[in-house]
Amino acid sequence: MQLPLARSVGNDALIALVNEKIDSVLARIDRPGLRNALQQAASGGKRIRPVLTMLSCAAAGGRESDAIEPAVAVELLHAASLVHDDIMDGSDMRRGQPTLHVLHGISGGILVGDTLIALAFRLLADTAAANRQAIIAEFASTYLHLCEGQSDDIAFSGGDPLDADRHRDMVRKKTAELVGASMAMGAMAATSDRSRIEALRRFGINLGMAYQVKDDLLEVTGTEDLVGKRLGTDIRNGRRTYLTMAYPEVDTVARVSDMVAEFTRHALLELHALPETGARMKLADIADMLARREC
Numbered sequence: 487m488q489l490p491l492a493r494s495v496g497n498d499a500l501i502a503l504v505n506e507k508i509d510s511v512l513a514r515i516d517r518p519g520l521r522n523a524l525q526q527a528a529s530g531g532k533r534i535r536p537v538l539t540m541l542s543c544a545a546a547g548g549r550e551s552d553a554i555e556p557a558v559a560v561e562l563l564h565a566a567s568l569v570h571d572d573i574m575d576g577s578d579m580r581r582g583q584p585t586l587h588v589l590h591g592i593s594g595g596i597l598v599g600d601t602l603i604a605l606a607f608r609l610l611a612d613t614a615a616a617n618r619q620a621i622i623a624e625f626a627s628t629y630l631h632l633c634e635g636q637s638d639d640i641a642f643s644g645g646d647p648l649d650a651d652r653h654r655d656m657v658r659k660k661t662a663e664l665v666g667a668s669m670a671m672g673a674m675a676a677t678s679d680r681s682r683i684e685a686l687r688r689f690g691i692n693l694g695m696a697y698q699v700k701d702d703l704l705e706v707t708g709t710e711d712l713v714g715k716r717l718g719t720d721i722r723n724g725r726r727t728y729l730t731m732a733y734p735e736v737d738t739v740a741r742v743s744d745m746v747a748e749f750t751r752h753a754l755l756e757l758h759a760l761p762e763t764g765a766r767m768k769l770a771d772i773a774d775m776l777a778r779r780e781c
Contacts, residue, residue, distance in 0.1 A: 535665060539668045539669065542671075543673065555613035555614075556674075559625060562602045566599040662698065666694060681759060
């Protein structure tokens with residue numbers, strides 16, 4: 487079994503902190519059935535986004551732990567989006583396990599996703615992090631963009647016209663902006679310096695784009711055992727990816743691999759706006775590992 491990428495670059499303590507916080511948040515749910523389903527939804531995963539949030543905070547001049555509430559809020563929103571996406575896509579496997587709606591029914595899956603989002607907002611409302619209101623506003627705006635991106639994805643799967651620009655905008659809203667917001671919220675927990683906040687946001691957006699292009703690539707080059715889900719679901723559902731879009735400039739696996747490298751390069755360039763610290767080095771390592779991942 488491959489180790490989660492965030493752990494493979496030495497972030498075990500941050501992952502443990504995230505898992506501990508998630509456990510404490512879910513322990514406050516007093517309905518056993520709901521609590522059990524929430525734990526299933528929030529378990530597993532690489533914890534990349536919350537680790538990025540905390541490292542962003544450290545890279546911007548704070549401490550990793552200063553951003554624990556924004557970090558976990560992002561992870562809960564991400565978990566909720568996967569539950570709802572699986573329902574809309576009709577997916578029956580996630581991370582090598584049956585999806586939530588397979589285990590608990592569609593109504594149960596919708597409820598779990600909604601509850602995770604409510605818990606995320608409560609976490610942010612309770613945080614003592616600096617710039618709390620700005621962090622909450624960032625989170626809410628990103629959540630709305632994620633919904634807009636999903637709306638576009640559904641429309642395009644239903645036959646709406648789609649070109650390269652609209653596809654990139656959908657990927658940015660549905661995937662990349664959540665990573666960028668993770669970084670921005672982490673930075674906001676440490677500083678009000680807009681140059682650092684925006685550099686980390688741009689790092690995250692480029693990293694998120696690279697992540698999605700790589701995800702699309704793994705639909706063709708990966709294996710179900712490593713990826714942990716059924717491959718080819720996007721194609722069966724009529725969903726366009728970076729491999730199935732009829733882009734003149736994207737017609738081979740090799741070219742899509744080049745896109746991963748290009749987005750990663752742009753992400754790494756943004757780090758030059760930050761002081762040379764251990765956190766900055768770890769961010770660069772994660773970017774490199776994500777570009778080379780096999781799952």
